[in-house]
Each structure stands twice: as structure tokens, then as C-alpha cells.
Amino acid sequence: MIADDLKNFKKITAKTIPQDEPLAPGHRACQGCGEVLALRMVLKAIGREMIAVSATGCMEVCTSTFPQTSWRMPWLHVAFENAAAVASGVEGAYKVLRRKGRIADKRVPIVAIAGDGGTADIGLQALSGALERWHDFLYVCLDNEAYMNTGIQRSSATPFGAMTTTSPPGKKSKGQYTWKKNMPAIAAAHGIPYVATATPAYHLDLMNKVRKAVTIQGPAYIHIYSPCPTGWRMRPELSVESSRLAVQSRVFPLYEVIDGQYILSRKVNKPKPLAEYFKAQGRFRHLDEVTVAEIEARVNAEYEKIVKLAGADGPPESEAEKSE
Amino acid sequence: MSKRMGIEVSLAVSEAVKLADADVIAAYPITPQTHIVEHLSELVADGELDAEFIPVESEHSAMSTCIGSAAAGARTFTATSSQGLALMHELLYMPPALRLPMVMAVANRAMSAPISIWNDHSDIMAERDTGWIQLFVENGQETLDLTLQAFRISEHPDVLLPVAVNLDGFTLSHVIEPLMMPERDEVKRFLPAYQPVLQLDIARPVSMGMFGIPEIYTETKKATDEVLRNSKKTILAVWDEFNRVFGRRYAPVETYKTEGAETILISMGSISETAMTAVDEMRDQGKSVGLLRIRLWRPFPDEEFKAAVAGAKIIGVIDRCLTLGSHGNPVFQEIRSLLYPLSDRPQIFNFTLGIGGRDATRDDFKFIHDRCQTLTQEGQDRFEMVGVLE
Amino acid sequence: MAKIDALISWKEMPLGAHVDRPGSTVDFKTGDWRSQRPVLNREKCIYCGLCSIYCPEGCYQDMGSEEKYFLADLDYCKGCGICVHECPKGAIEMVVEEV
Numbered sequence: 001m002i003a004d005d006l007k008n009f010k011k012i013t014a015k016t017i018p019q020d021e022p023l024a025p026g027h028r029a030c031q032g033c034g035e036v037l038a039l040r041m042v043l044k045a046i047g048r049e050m051i052a053v054s055a056t057g058c059m060e061v062c063t064s065t066f067p068q069t070s071w072r073m074p075w076l077h078v079a080f081e082n083a084a085a086v087a088s089g090v091e092g093a094y095k096v097l098r099r100k101g102r103i104a105d106k107r108v109p110i111v112a113i114a115g116d117g118g119t120a121d122i123g124l125q126a127l128s129g130a131l132e133r134w135h136d137f138l139y140v141c142l143d144n145e146a147y148m149n150t151g152i153q154r155s156s157a158t159p160f161g162a163m164t165t166t167s168p169p170g171k172k173s174k175g176q177y178t179w180k181k182n183m184p185a186i187a188a189a190h191g192i193p194y195v196a197t198a199t200p201a202y203h204l205d206l207m208n209k210v211r212k213a214v215t216i217q218g219p220a221y222i223h224i225y226s227p228c229p230t231g232w233r234m235r236p237e238l239s240v241e242s243s244r245l246a247v248q249s250r251v252f253p254l255y256e257v258i259d260g261q262y263i264l265s266r267k268v269n270k271p272k273p274l275a276e277y278f279k280a281q282g283r284f285r286h287l288d289e290v291t292v293a294e295i296e297a298r299v300n301a302e303y304e305k306i307v308k309l310a311g312a313d314g315p316p317e318s319e320a321e322k323s324e
Numbered sequence: 325m326s327k328r329m330g331i332e333v334s335l336a337v338s339e340a341v342k343l344a345d346a347d348v349i350a351a352y353p354i355t356p357q358t359h360i361v362e363h364l365s366e367l368v369a370d371g372e373l374d375a376e377f378i379p380v381e382s383e384h385s386a387m388s389t390c391i392g393s394a395a396a397g398a399r400t401f402t403a404t405s406s407q408g409l410a411l412m413h414e415l416l417y418m419p420p421a422l423r424l425p426m427v428m429a430v431a432n433r434a435m436s437a438p439i440s441i442w443n444d445h446s447d448i449m450a451e452r453d454t455g456w457i458q459l460f461v462e463n464g465q466e467t468l469d470l471t472l473q474a475f476r477i478s479e480h481p482d483v484l485l486p487v488a489v490n491l492d493g494f495t496l497s498h499v500i501e502p503l504m505m506p507e508r509d510e511v512k513r514f515l516p517a518y519q520p521v522l523q524l525d526i527a528r529p530v531s532m533g534m535f536g537i538p539e540i541y542t543e544t545k546k547a548t549d550e551v552l553r554n555s556k557k558t559i560l561a562v563w564d565e566f567n568r569v570f571g572r573r574y575a576p577v578e579t580y581k582t583e584g585a586e587t588i589l590i591s592m593g594s595i596s597e598t599a600m601t602a603v604d605e606m607r608d609q610g611k612s613v614g615l616l617r618i619r620l621w622r623p624f625p626d627e628e629f630k631a632a633v634a635g636a637k638i639i640g641v642i643d644r645c646l647t648l649g650s651h652g653n654p655v656f657q658e659i660r661s662l663l664y665p666l667s668d669r670p671q672i673f674n675f676t677l678g679i680g681g682r683d684a685t686r687d688d689f690k691f692i693h694d695r696c697q698t699l700t701q702e703g704q705d706r707f708e709m710v711g712v713l714e
Numbered sequence: 715m716a717k718i719d720a721l722i723s724w725k726e727m728p729l730g731a732h733v734d735r736p737g738s739t740v741d742f743k744t745g746d747w748r749s750q751r752p753v754l755n756r757e758k759c760i761y762c763g764l765c766s767i768y769c770p771e772g773c774y775q776d777m778g779s780e781e782k783y784f785l786a787d788l789d790y791c792k793g794c795g796i797c798v799h800e801c802p803k804g805a806i807e808m809v810v811e812e813v
Binding site: 048049050051053060061064065066068071072073074075077078080081082085086088089090091092093094095096097099100102103108125126128129132133169180282314 | 348349350374375376378379380381382384388389391392393394395396398400405414415418469517524525526528529530531532533534535537540611634
């Protein structure tokens, strides 16, 4: 029961942010990488007593050049599309080894970490299987909206109109030609206990969702919007700000889905104009005003769908606060 | 005390996995492996085997899950065939490189296209470079025995490599054979619980699956190659011990009436039994012929093979799969390159038999023997497909 | 003898090429990547900690409740400027590194 699992849940506040760094510096992520920032926050929220399973991608490559590793907990990387399947094996093994008394009878959080490519595209099958089989693990998708590690190619998470190397704007193209795949909804469709969206600018929201997710028994899915200055053609110091603007412009709504019930984390009554969110990002520079307006209309429609699913109002957006 | 019983060979695999007290089984069904995983499912459901049976959604995930499980320190098993094995392909390189023990039964089946559910060796031969220890069995008893031994070999601290046990799909997996079924206590003495050397453990955080720059990749492969070659020592020792405990002896290659044989035929897997009967009949006709069956395919047992064929003038290698566009198929290529340096090397000819489940008869072996007498090295510029309709 | 570009002998390769030194990337000082570094004006600092929270490297150190400020570890600081941009009091300034 989720309620039972969360009975003794201790919320992280501004004063109780864990000081430990389970991810060591010296990794090779780009300057200003929003994804490694998100990863750092995820691991802080859980602590070192966990097992990390990474898919191939930026976070794996940047942190594991032999003979150095950034990971201060047990870590396994296998391939690009199977983080969820590998995590299933770790989870199954831990279950039976505990039962047979071969390891300590203590629940250790198992966390699969993959990018948008390794989740929504090549990794979708393994994720769906793992969620359906009801493994007790957390799956974190660090979404920077393209296959960044291989050089900024489009994924199904690339937003409509965005430039990538395989959806370049040209005489016959306006960039990415499909709408971003709704991964949280796909995860939620499996009927799992906990799904959430998060982004680094709202760090307490992110860390509490992560902590909640690993506390709840059963499969959990968290989708983290992670700005990529390199791929988005953006100045590195703007990573956190663009993460904030994504929420404030309704491009990336923050919510949870607990036992199928949508709960808004933050209501955005007066959204910032989409153009403001796009401004800093070179990947949208080619879009004309008409297209931007079309995108904005769809962004608002998608946001309203979530609001409708949630039914009740979430905490209101405050103009004054930049974060919690 | 072992009990004599008649059992479908697939189920003997499952029973071996149960006797081995495996911890995790992750498998996806594919004909003709299905009975293995179905029976394991039943054993777990009835509480006869305390394991996690993970019904993965594809073979790619099956091998991924096995890797996760082995890394976490569990005794791990899977089974597959043909397309399923091929779907695992990118992952098969991982357990040897990551030194993760596990056992996989392969019910050998032909590769599509055209889609075939019947037996040949095209599935496993495509994986010969991966670094797995690879064994071939001929009958039900061997299947049971080698599956048990596979866990012991795989988990040995000097080895820590995955082991594939190959049994012919349908022609072996689906036949009922008499065999001696050991009891759990006997097996427990032979195969104690798995003691991982390194595992995913918060008490000792290890990173597995590192990013390998060119400055290290070569050395990691050299290290794995050495381990694979040296594993033969452990395999022989385990076979010795198995013989002491259960009274059945196994060797890397098995010879049948090869003493003084001018022509030796080479086979692998269950057609060897048909071949042995053909050899008996040919011997009765006064032909100087014997059979050598390869049980240990990887690491290839160079010394044992050479010793077993010493003195033969002609070697007829029977492959159960094709290397399209080449002068020779995998087993032939292996043997010809092995024997090439010999000053008095025999003539070596290549035949294929039983492709895509086509029957292999005693007459086929007789045909192959007789062909070997008339062929010349220069004359055979490519493998001969026995029984192909021109 | 052919040139060998290897890091270590195959005989010294650890089991499975696993790395048994958690957090060993601390040996890799990414500080030499940057072309500008953050400099704090301590008088403006309100000890909110956002610089430390938003640093992708996690290289900000809490100097304690007596000192009441955070200091970037220049061994790892890549000079991305997030801390400068996010500081609510504009207490941090980017200074170009001398060549």
C-alpha cells in the first residue's frame, strides 16, 4: 500500500538537503550540463545505499572512463536499450538472494538511469516489460530531448520544430516533424504505483519525488527534463533557467501520477510566452512566428489535458519565487 | 542415490537446473526450447525450485536480465534457440568480458530465412567468437550431466565465464531418453552454492561495464582470451570430479573406433549417434573408418583433437551449418587451420548434413566416407552439401 | 618493436575491467577546462546555497555556519556560469582566466 510505504516519509526541505555527493566530480560532462545536474540531485535524494544501472549515453560515458568512475555506489552498465531489463535482473537476484539468506535481508533501492533515447525509443520495450512485471525499482529518464551522446540526433522526445542533426531545418523541413512522445503517460498506462515529472530548477520537488519513488514498493517512473546547452545551442549558464522556463511556459508540466491519479505539482495560471522559453535556444531559432504560435497553442492544450486529469488545483505558481 | 528414469530431454535440462538450485531464470519462449522453460516455470510455481522466474519480454531482455542477475551474485540460467540466440547477439559479448558466470541451454535450431523451427547449428556457430565456453551434447544423459557441470565450471573463480550447452532442437530436446537422475544431496556435494568473487554490493561499490578507450580495449580482450583458454584446465578437473562422484566420464573429444582408422569423420551433437551406427556397419564391410565427436567447442581442445586424429590419412568434417560464400564451414575451418602446420597433415574435406532439420541417415555417413576416398584436396574447392537436390 | 599505446599490461587488467575505486574521477581535475572562473563577493552572499545546489559538478563546498558562504573548488569548476546566473543576490562574478 502506497500510504503504508510513505508513512514515515521524511520530506527534504531547503534546510535538510543532503550534503553528501554520491556522484564524484571529475566527470567529463559538458560545462553547464543540465543532465548531470539532474543526476546529481537524484543520487543525493537517495544516498549511496542504492544500486545504479545505467544505459549507454552521456551520463554513462562521462562518468566511467576506465580506470576512473564517478559512481560512489555499485554501478552496472550493459547496453543502450536494456537498462530496465538489467535492473530487472538485479532486482530479481536481490529478491531471491535475500529469501535464501545469502545476502542481508535489507531492501536496497535499485535505480535504472537512461536518457530519452534509451527510454522512449530503443529502450521502450525493456521498460514496458519491467514495469509490467512489477519489479520493485525506480526508472529515471533523463530527457535532454535528443540522442545527445552520439551527436544531437532526434529522438521521439525531441520537441516539435526542434533542430537536430537528423531533423535539420531546410528548404523542405521545419525541424522535428512530430510532437514529443508522452513517456510519463505511457509509464502510467502500465498502472504502476508512481509516475512523476521533474526538472532541476525545482530541486526540492525533484528530490522529494525521487525519494518518494524509491520508498514506494513496486515500479516507479520519473521523467526529468534536463537541459543540454551543447545540443540546444544555448549558453551553459542558462541550463537551470531554461529548466525553469520550461515549467513556467507550460512546455513541461510538473505532476505526479499516484495509483493512476494525476496530481499537479505546480499550477501555471499565467504562463510565460513560449518565445521567451525558445529565445535562449538555438535549436528553435529557425521557427517563424506562425509556427511558434501553433506550437504554443498545442503546449497549452497538452497542459490543460493534464489539469483536467488532475481534477483539483495544484499549488499556484508564484511570480516571486524562482524555486521552492 | 541416482534413479533411472525415462524423461524428455528438455525436461532433463529443467531438472538439472532445479538440482543446481539456480537462483534466477530469465527466459523467453522459442520453439524448440519451450519445454525447458515451461517445466522450469512449473517447478518454481510448485515450490520445487526456489528461484525467481522472470518472464522477460524478449531474448534480448532475457540476456540483459541474466547479466544483471549474475552481476548481483545470483546463480543464473536461461535457454533459447535460433532467432532468440541471434537477438541476444550484442549482449553475448558482455558476460565473458565482464566475467559473469551463467549457464544457457541452446536447443539448436536453424536461422531464418526461410523460417525453420528444425535443427541445425547455424544459431550457435554465429556466436563462436563471443568468449562463451561452448559444449555440445549427444544424448539425454549428457544433457543432464553437462548442464550440472556447466554451473560448476562457470562459477569457478579461475573461470567466471558463461557456459552454453548445445542440444539439438527436436532431434534431442524432444525425445524421451533413459537416464540416471541424481539426487539433490549428491548434486549439492558436487555443486556447492555460488560464491561470487565480485558482485553489486553497497558494502563494496564496484563499477562494472566501463567505457574502454583504445588504450585499454586490446588488453581486456587479451585477458579474456587467456582466461577462456585456461578454462580447459578447470573443465577437465570438473569432468574428473564428476566421474568420481557420478561414475560418468567426459572428455573434450570422444573417439569411436578410430584406432588404426584411415578415415576419420568429425561430428558434433546428436547425429553422432547415427554416425556411430554407420561406422559399425562400415567397419563390418571392412572399411577403415572411425568417428570423432567434438564435445568441447570453445575453448577448442587443440591437443586432444590432434592426438585423436593422429595417424588418419583422411578427415571428413561434417558441419551442421553454412558459411555462405566460403570454401569451408566453421568446424572445417577450425580443424583445417589447426592441422595445417603438421608436416604430415591429412586430407581434410568438408560436408554439410542435416541443414534446416533435414534428416541425417546412416547412408549419408557412408556416402561421405566413400566420397572422401575419391576427392582430392585440389578437387574440393568448397564444402559439399550432402543431399541437396540439384 | 611496434609502438604500444596501452595504458596497462593485460596481466594487470582487473577482473572484468571493473573499477573498484568508487568516486575515482576525483583524480581528473576538470578545472583546466574553463576559460573563466566564479569569484564571490562575500558581503553580498546570503548563504542560500543555490550555487552549491545548481552546480553540475557538485564542486561547491559549504564553508560552515560560522563563515556562511560557499566556495567553488577550482580543481573541478568548468566555468559554466550557472552559479553566477542563479545567485539571487548577484554575489558571484565571472572573471576571465589569465592565459
